[in-house]
Every structure is written in C-alpha cells, then in structure tokens.
Amino acid sequence: SQTIHQWPATLVQPVGSPLSLECTVEGTSNPNLYWYRQAAGRGLQLLFYSVGIGQISSEVPQNLSASRPQDRQFILSSKKLLLSDSGFYLCAWSKGTGPKETQYFGPGTRLLVL
C-alpha cells in the first residue's frame, strides 16, 4: 500500500528565515505530487503540482518554491518567510489521469511564522 510522509510535523520560524518542508511517498512510482496550504479558517489552496522529476507548476505567485529532485520526493522551500506564510501545509499524491484520479493527503506540517 502507499504511504505519504511529511516532516517536520510542526515548525516555528522567525520572519525572514528560510524554509524547507519535505514530502515523500512510498509504495508507488511516478506519482503526481501536490503542495497545498490551509490558512486558519480558509479552504485548501493549491500551491504547486508536479507530474514528474524536475517538472513543477506553480498555481499561486508568492515567495515559495517547490522542487522534485527524485520521483517520490517533493520539497517546498522559501528563502525568506513572511508572517502570511503561516498555515497548515499539506502534501498530496495521485496516480494516473482521468475522472477517477484521486488525491491522498499526508499528515501535514503546521508552520507558524513569528
């Protein structure tokens, strides 16, 4: 079966500091990978998605970036965090295309920028 991991689980960072969140998927190959952010009281917002190694699509312009150095690894980064970057960051994976393609979420990273 497939498993998705995210770390760290929680993170408190000062404004202006860098960020690196990691997501890995086990039990599948060539998944589609996604980063979402859920701000307090708001819905999930898609930030980035990737259909393969080195292929990143950005949905929302911001000071975040994503990379996919390996097939089952997805990294979310920032050079300088803003207060508005606080939130619950969720990685998800899916496989294939078409109406049955379904996304499954990792446990998430809760980020607080002070």
Next chain:
Amino acid sequence: QKEVEQNSGPLSVPEGAIASLNCTYSDRGSQSFFWYRQYSGKSPELIMFIYSNGDKEDGRFTAQLNKASQYVSLLIRDSQPSDSATYLCAVSKAGTASKLTFGTGTRLQVTL
C-alpha cells in the same frame, strides 16, 4: 462567486439521524467531485468521489451529483459522534494532474 461553495455550519444532527451536506460549484467544465473529512488539527481523508450524475453509495455514505444544477451532496446515514468533523467538497477539471479546488468546508456536529 466562489468556485466551490459550502455552508460553513455548524450542522448539528442527533446521533442516528441522516446528515445532509451540500456543495455547489461554478465551473461547468468540472469533471470529478470529492468529499473529504477533516478532523480538527488533522489532514483531510478521502470519503468518496463521484463523476457521473446520480447517486453513489459506500457504506453509510451516499454522494449525489446533479451536473445540470451544479450541485453535489453527501448524505451520512446513522450519524455517529465520530462523524463530527469538517467535510470538504473538492472539484477537479479534466487534464494532466487532477488539480482540486476546495470549498471551505461544513462543520458537522453529531449530538448524543
């Protein structure tokens, strides 16, 4: 107009009753429709998805889709206190990588 709209709730139902959660969407090109459950402080977990008009049943859950009315619903039969959570409706469009657009969720409270 939001792309995916849900009543934020809370929706309160007694234990054993049917809970009805509703979602409307604006894009007629939407392909598939998903219901996720999210407990407080946790990540969303998939309940079920539907992509054809009509009903789809999975245990105590039934998803209903009406593309003409751009409306999707989730019925939970025999509601249990453990069903108390926020229910997220998500919509995808056809294309490479199923990008989901989420509603803000409906909070369900099942009372004893």
